[in-house]
Amino acid sequence: MVDVDALGQHAADYGFAYLITITPHSRVHTSVVHPSVGDGAVTVPISDRVRRNVGENAEVSLVWPPADATGYSLIADGTGVDRDGVLTIAPTRAILHRPATEPSAPGAADGCVQDCVEL
Numbered sequence: 001m002v003d004v005d006a007l008g009q010h011a012a013d014y015g016f017a018y019l020i021t022i023t024p025h026s027r028v029h030t031s032v033v034h035p036s037v038g039d040g041a042v043t044v045p046i047s048d049r050v051r052r053n054v055g056e057n058a059e060v061s062l063v064w065p066p067a068d069a070t071g072y073s074l075i076a077d078g079t080g081v082d083r084d085g086v087l088t089i090a091p092t093r094a095i096l097h098r099p100a101t102e103p104s105a106p107g108a109a110d111g112c113v114q115d116c117v118e119l
Contacts, residue, residue, distance in 0.1 A: 002076070002078075002091040002092065002093060002094045002119060003094075003119050004037065004038075004040050004041065004042075004091060006094075006119045007037055007042070007074075007076060007091060007094045007119050008037030008038060010064075010074050010096065010119065011035065011037050011042075011064060011074060012037075014064035014065075014067075014074060015034075016032055016033065016034055016064070017032075017033055017034070017035050017062045017063060017064040017065075017074075018030050018031070018032060018033070018062065018063045018064075018065070019031045019032075019033045019035075019044055019046075019050065019060060019061075019062055019087075020060060020061040020062070020063065021050055021053035021054060021057070021060050021080075022053060022056070022057045022059070023052075023053055023056075024052070024053070024056045024057075029049065029050070029053055031046075031047065031049075031050055033045070033046075033062075035062060035089075040090075041088050041089060041090055041091075042062065042076065042078065042088075042089040042091060043086055043087065043088050043089070044062075044086065044087045044089070045085060045086055045087075046082065046085060046086065046087045050087065051082050051085070051087075054080045054081070054082050054087060055082065058079045058080050058081065059077070059078075059079060059080075060077070060078060060079070060080045060087070060089060061075065061076065061077050061078075062074075062075070062076045062078075062089070063075050066098065070098070071098065072096035072097060072098045072115075072117070073096070073097050073098065074094070074095075074096055074097075075094065075095050075096075075097050076089075076091050076093070076094040077091070077092050077093045077094075078090050078091040078092050078093075079092065093118075094118070094119040095116050095117060095118050095119060096116065096117040096119070097115070097116050097117075098115050099115065
């Protein structure tokens with residue numbers, strides 16, 4: 001279960017996010033969005049294309065890129081519902097993610113090359 005309050009606190013440190021949906025032809029579609037986090041969900045105004053995509057496949061992802069190359073990306077997966085042009089996403093997983101640069105990073109001893117923090 002995702003701590004949506006923690007997700008909201010972290011998301012406040014980022015400007016924009018990429019919303020990733022899947023088209024009816026199984027292709028990835030990426031949109032730049034400005035999500036709001038609160039009341040247990042993430043909300044995003046959406047285009048007609050995103051509305052069609054979510055109507056076919058409700059699974060979506062959001063990626064907030066880091067401000068610099070050494071920072072964490074914030075990634076959230078979830079299920080989206082279109083409510084009159086606003087996508088309401090129930091997060092199912094959220095992580096802070098960056099490449100592991102230190103041998104002492106979590107998972108490095110197991111050969112993991114990622115530094116991930118579950119929210």
